[in-house]
Amino acid sequence: MKQLLRILMPCLTVIFLISVPVIYGGLAAAEEAIEILPISAVPEISFYPSDESGRVESGTIDRIDKDGVVVGDSWMFFSSSVVFLSASQKPTSSSRFKPGTAVGVRLNSKNKIVAMWIDTGKKP
Numbered sequence: 001m002k003q004l005l006r007i008l009m010p011c012l013t014v015i016f017l018i019s020v021p022v023i024y025g026g027l028a029a030a031e032e033a034i035e036i037l038p039i040s041a042v043p044e045i046s047f048y049p050s051d052e053s054g055r056v057e058s059g060t061i062d063r064i065d066k067d068g069v070v071v072g073d074s075w076m077f078f079s080s081s082v083v084f085l086s087a088s089q090k091p092t093s094s095s096r097f098k099p100g101t102a103v104g105v106r107l108n109s110k111n112k113i114v115a116m117w118i119d120t121g122k123k124p
Contacts, residue, residue, distance in 0.1 A: 054107050054108050054109070054114060055106070056104060056105070056106050056107075057071060057074075057105050057107065058071075058103065058104040059071040059072030059074075059102070059103065060072065060100060060102050060103070061098065061100065061101045061103055062099060063099060064094075064098065066078075068113070069103075069105075069113070071103060076105060076107065076111070077111075077113065079108055079110075079113060079114045082112075082113050082114060082115065082116065083114065083115045083116075084096070084097065084115075085117035086117070086118055087117065087118040087120045089117075092118075097116065097118070101118060102118070102119040103116055103117065103118060103119050104116070104117050105117075
């Protein structure tokens with residue numbers, strides 16, 4: 001019996017030392033998962049006044065430089081008064097717009113971009 005305990009005691013100690021962090025880590029992860037914000041916390045977004053005229057396009061940026069942008073394989077030039085907007089309608093730097101970013105654009109009558117915003121999937 002003593003010989004059996006001498007063999008089992010180190011094994012049981014190792015199992016205990018391994019299982020405690022695993023069980024504690026699982027409980028800590030379960031506590032973190034409880035803190036989920038409700039969907040109602042997402043604000044409604046409208047990117048521009050409804051009385052503005054011009055065509056609206058959307059897609060993903062393929063390429064962008066100081067003169068214009070390629071969205072959905074279409075090259076579009078920036079107007080001299082182009083405005084860049086974040087998803088929350090705040091003016092932002094053009095440097096936030098990179099290839100792979102989903103965007104919406106408003107074109108003027110000359111098919112130049114007058115406004116470009118980060119697209120969250122909501123219709124403007």
